Amino acid sequence: MSQAAALAPVDPVALTADLIRCNSVTPLEGGALVLLERLLSEAGFTCTRVDRNGIANLYARWGTRGNGKAFGFNGHTDVVPVGDEAAWRFPPFGAEVDGEWMYGRGATDMKSGVAAFAAAAIDFVRETPPDGAIVLAITGDEEGESTDGTIALLDWMEEVGERIDVCIVGEPTCPEEMGDMMKIGRRGALTAFFEVIGKQGHSAYLHKVINPLPAVALLGHRLSTHVLDEGTDHFDASTCAITTIDTGNPANNVIPARTKMTVNLRFNDTHTGASLTEWLRSEADRVAEETGTQITMTTKLSGESFLTPPGDLSTLVGKAVEAETGRTPTLSTTGGTSDARFVKNHCPVVEFGLVGHRMHQVDERVRISDIEALKRVYTRVLTDYFAD
Structure with missing residues (x-):
């Protein structure tokens, strides 16, 4: 067994906690992207900070496109303000665990999603290095004006000739239960x-x-x-x-x-x-x-409104979700805006992530088992995508 294969899997729950403890209320970076850059670099990803106008952004790529394929994940580590901190049951940047729940600002939206796809990507390239590339494009400007976040990453990608073929945005998409909805567009x-x-x-x-x-x-x-x-x-x-x-x-x-x-x-x-x-x-x-x-x-x-018509990408993600959660996700375009509205100009994109109805609330929290399930979904997506 190689040294890389012998490394312990990345725990998405622990990584979520580490990210929550970073006070990254927009436009603060708060140490979240520094943490991810270090983790991804140690796993062999080539990391580039694409900061613009005081906003921190991270582009991390493993492998080369060559004649292979390139799969992308997009997400954000910035969070909305905590509001009345005295109304919180636990400190909003404490990542406290109570029973099956982890509390903290960004627990749902969307540090858990970033942790899940980062953990899945790192373990996947260590265990079954694919013929192709995996890209993580992570911004610190989704909850703000969104002018210098994912847009800056996409501008930089165009300038330097970086491309991905398909992308999952890891926003929370499920209204009630893990696996019940995927977004294929937005109004x-x-x-x-x-x-x-x-x-x-x-x-x-x-x-x-x-x-x-x-x-x-x-x-x-x-x-x-x-x-x-x-x-x-x-x-x-x-x-x-x-x-x-x-x-x-x-x-x-x-x-x-x-x-x-x-x-x-x-x-x-x-x-x-x-x-x-x-x-x-x-x-x-x-x-x-x-x-x-x-x-x-x-x-x-x-x-603008956009739609990724049901097809190969939604089928790929839907099968992975069903296999890991037992639920067939509804294909939806409901909800507000997300950075998928920018990614769709670059490549086909869908959104899939955790249950979202506690995001932005006092006592924002995430079910720990859902973080683990999300990592499994993303891992299966990567496995099936590069198996074809």
Whole structure:
């Protein structure tokens, strides 16, 4: 037996705990990527830090593409703030274990996922070195603006000629039980910011003012009640939700000069960010003309909708999930955005990870047995992928 084969398997539970103990609230690196770089380098991965604008990112590759294949994992080590620390049962960066659970910020989203695919990749290349490459692209900017994280890694890959053929993003995807859902796409996300401008004056003299509040109410009603579509084969119907209306008027006898409204759209592949922006602009212009107000609008596109059609990649992952959990994962496009929206521009991508309904909460926690099962799923995916 070779020295490499004799090494003890990487424990994904212990690695999860080590990562949780790194305070890596975006944009802090907190030692998480330093820890992973050391571990992966010792296992023979070539590691490159791809930091940009103060954001830490890690690209780790084992092997060379050559005539073989390249399999990728993507994930993040940054986490959201802890909120009220006094409300936590255990210290949020303590990785405390109580029964079958490990507690800590990032326990679910998604330090356990990163630990599982890192452990699977290291053990796999030690025990059955494949003809090809395994790549881990790990960012510290998924929970923030996401402009200098996975995007920076993909930009760097293009610059230096690095490529992967397929990728799993290790986000938590299962709503209730380990293995019950895989993501094969995501809805797009667009936020629109409106400012409605009228003419200020006394509320007793309405003929001398232009009240922006009825205008913003009319615009909000039209946008939020409009049926964008009925859904598609793989997506739910698109939605438009008012998230805030802000006037800041402390007086009850003054018509304000202006008010603001924000709406958030989650959309399927019937639309694009450009087409929805055009619709929003036309509705705003129509209300402005009807009410005599001026309406300005800016938008922020967080990501277009995308779909990896059911096929070889989803079948590969689905069979591995079923073999290790006994469940056939539903193929879904529900939920918010993830970095898969960037990876899909590079190669086919699906998402599979742990049960996610405790992420971002006080007392975020992960079931220890699920971490172990996730490592087994990822190991089986690698085994089956490179066996073909």
